[in-house]
Amino acid sequence: MNFERPGDEAGPGGSRLARPRRVRRFGPFRAGQYVLLALVLAVADLPLLWIVLTAFKADQEIVAFPPTIIPEQFTLENFQNLFLISPFGAYLTNSLIVAVTTTALTVVLGMFAAYSLTRFRFRFLRGVGELSLFAYMVPPILVLVPIAQILVGLKLSNNLVALIVLYTATLLPFALWVLRSYFHGITVELEQAAMVDGCTRFGAFIRVVVPQAVPGLISTAVFTFNAAWSEYLFASTLMTTPTSLTLSPGLALLLDQTGVYSWGVLMAGSVIVVVPVVALFIIAQKQLVGGLGAGAVKG
Amino acid sequence: MTAIRKPRSSPFARGLSDRQLAFMLVLPAAILLLVFAVYPFVVAAFDSLFKINLLTRDRSFLGIDNYVHVVTTPAIQQAFVRSVIWTAANVSIQLTIGVAIALLLNAKLRGQTLIRGLVLFPYMVPAVVVALVFRFLFNDLTGLVNVLLLQSGLIEKPISFLSSPATVLWTLIVVNSWKYVPFMVIVILARLQTVPAELYDAAAVDGAGRTLSFRHITLPWIMPVLLVASLLRTIWAAYDFDIPYLLAFGGPLSASTTLPIQIRTLAFGQAQIGLASALAVCVAILLVVAGYLYLRAYRRSEERMA
Numbered sequence: 001m002n003f004e005r006p007g008d009e010a011g012p013g014g015s016r017l018a019r020p021r022r023v024r025r026f027g028p029f030r031a032g033q034y035v036l037l038a039l040v041l042a043v044a045d046l047p048l049l050w051i052v053l054t055a056f057k058a059d060q061e062i063v064a065f066p067p068t069i070i071p072e073q074f075t076l077e078n079f080q081n082l083f084l085i086s087p088f089g090a091y092l093t094n095s096l097i098v099a100v101t102t103t104a105l106t107v108v109l110g111m112f113a114a115y116s117l118t119r120f121r122f123r124f125l126r127g128v129g130e131l132s133l134f135a136y137m138v139p140p141i142l143v144l145v146p147i148a149q150i151l152v153g154l155k156l157s158n159n160l161v162a163l164i165v166l167y168t169a170t171l172l173p174f175a176l177w178v179l180r181s182y183f184h185g186i187t188v189e190l191e192q193a194a195m196v197d198g199c200t201r202f203g204a205f206i207r208v209v210v211p212q213a214v215p216g217l218i219s220t221a222v223f224t225f226n227a228a229w230s231e232y233l234f235a236s237t238l239m240t241t242p243t244s245l246t247l248s249p250g251l252a253l254l255l256d257q258t259g260v261y262s263w264g265v266l267m268a269g270s271v272i273v274v275v276p277v278v279a280l281f282i283i284a285q286k287q288l289v290g291g292l293g294a295g296a297v298k299g
Numbered sequence: 300m301t302a303i304r305k306p307r308s309s310p311f312a313r314g315l316s317d318r319q320l321a322f323m324l325v326l327p328a329a330i331l332l333l334v335f336a337v338y339p340f341v342v343a344a345f346d347s348l349f350k351i352n353l354l355t356r357d358r359s360f361l362g363i364d365n366y367v368h369v370v371t372t373p374a375i376q377q378a379f380v381r382s383v384i385w386t387a388a389n390v391s392i393q394l395t396i397g398v399a400i401a402l403l404l405n406a407k408l409r410g411q412t413l414i415r416g417l418v419l420f421p422y423m424v425p426a427v428v429v430a431l432v433f434r435f436l437f438n439d440l441t442g443l444v445n446v447l448l449l450q451s452g453l454i455e456k457p458i459s460f461l462s463s464p465a466t467v468l469w470t471l472i473v474v475n476s477w478k479y480v481p482f483m484v485i486v487i488l489a490r491l492q493t494v495p496a497e498l499y500d501a502a503a504v505d506g507a508g509r510t511l512s513f514r515h516i517t518l519p520w521i522m523p524v525l526l527v528a529s530l531l532r533t534i535w536a537a538y539d540f541d542i543p544y545l546l547a548f549g550g551p552l553s554a555s556t557t558l559p560i561q562i563r564t565l566a567f568g569q570a571q572i573g574l575a576s577a578l579a580v581c582v583a584i585l586l587v588v589a590g591y592l593y594l595r596a597y598r599r600s601e602e603r604m605a
Contacts, residue, residue, distance in 0.1 A: 044421055116325040248541075270431050
């Protein structure tokens with residue numbers, strides 16, 4: 001029988017010997033699976049390939065019928081135009097400032113709070129735990145109006161600080177959730193040993209617990225950066241002057257403004273927005289695997 | 300040289316007790332959550348009882364009038380129906396395709412790691428970029444989808460995916476599913492990898508084929524995860540603003556105005572803060588009810604497994 005079972009190869013050690021080895025045939029079912037897989041990959045990734053291909057095409061190739069698939073004439077014109085017709089450089093800088101600061105704040109504050117929530121048992125901490133769960137469920141669209149009012153009251157509209165604080169607050173519940181499970185998995189004995197050796201509790205946390213939580217910190221950071229980098233709803237509502245815009249509302253504005261779309265320019269902008277996200281993901285994937293190895297095992 | 304200190308009771312270098320340290324570590328996060336989640340939530344609930352003039356900031360008490368208005372306004376009723384279609388279609392499509400792709404990726408084909416990364420890709424793409432590329436692909440004239448359909452002879456006239464009220468909502472559902480199916484795949488795949496192989500052996504001995512094994516082993520095993528993932532997707536889809544808004548701005552002829560878009564239009568387009576808040580509170584209540592139903596089903600499916 002050719003039935004594919006999950007966990008067949010990676011089954012628990014020993015059980016494989018007990019079972020007769022099954023012969024793996026390349027039957028019609030297998031072939032069908034590969035066809036399906038090819039289809040899935042095409043649907044998932046061809047739109048992204050199309051962004052890249054279009055970004056390097058001249059306009060006449062883009063609007064031709066039928067359009068060319070591979071650029072016949074490879075051009076950087078779209079990227080040049082992007083920075084000429086819009087303050088895209090400013091958007092880029094703004095998004096970078098907002099995303100990096102938000103990530104740093106969220107990871108540090110989340111790390112502190114998550115440590116406190118997992119290691120101590122005080123009544124006010126239970127309250128904070130429930131608070132973060134509540135905040136996680138509160139929909140952004142519900143609080144959009146009051147938040148806009150708060151920020152106007154604080155004279156923070158059109159100020160990047162507003163976005164940074166707001167993003168940190170909205171992304172903290174997620175960070176807490178991920179980091180708490182990480183700290184749960186780290187034994188208390190190592191910290192206690194460090195404290196016996198003269199560390200303060202805070203010192204033990206920084207020197208012993210944090211290094212072990214690096215994979216969790218990295219995945220939190222990647223998620224936070226991605227979310228802050230891509231956020232649209234708050235940024236488009238709260239930031240109204242061109243110089244204070246971030247990438248998402250900036251790019252959306254470009255779509256409105258160009259009227260007769262220059263798809264090449266819009267796709268060039270898209271490439272610039274996507275590249276850091278993808279690069280970060282690829283780098284983090286390696287880091288995650290490496291981070292897991294460098295745990296407390298050396299002790 | 301200090302002797303061994305007892306970790307819990309000793310005073311620390313900066314004189315902090317455990318209680319003080321715990322409090323200080325958690326304080327900044329707690330303040331942020333209070334200011335930017337709890338306080339706005341309370342304000343929204345409070346605002347929903349008033350008629351508010353944005354310019355003069357005058358407010359007059361209306362009681363439940365805004366809520367009556369929410370239930371009786373035809374435009375809001377239509378947005379509600381659209382939101383139900385949007386959410387139900389998104390969740391069921393993503394669930395079905397997510398399970399199918401997860402099974403496929405779990406089938407030990409070649410090149411697994413690379414394939415998983417490639418399948419995950421759409422989930423990482425920012426909503427604005429998703430909106431831009433699909434506006435381009437689904438464009439009436441130069442869009443690649445229409446070009447390919449025309450050239451292959453499947454259609455004779457270009458389909459106006461995003462510019463016709465009849466098709467726009469479904470086009471948005473397809474695009475949204477494209478972005479979020481990978482989320483389902485990751486979650487389901489992780490669970491699939493924990494199914495004990497012995498179960499399938501036993502089923503094979505009993506002569507069960509693929510379909511029976513899936514129905515009686517795989518499906519019950521992944522059911523709790525399916526329910527939790529569906530709950531999350533239901534909440535996120537119901538509140539989803541970016542992709543529908545950026546692809547169609549609620550139009551044409553309001554045909555893609557779901558509740559979140561309606562809320563923002565009421566609040567910022569028509570300056571009806573009280574009404575917008577009432578609508579937002581209604582949506583939140585509906586989702587709490589939905590969440591409760593999911594969690595009940597989840598508990599039952601967990602019990603069945605035990």
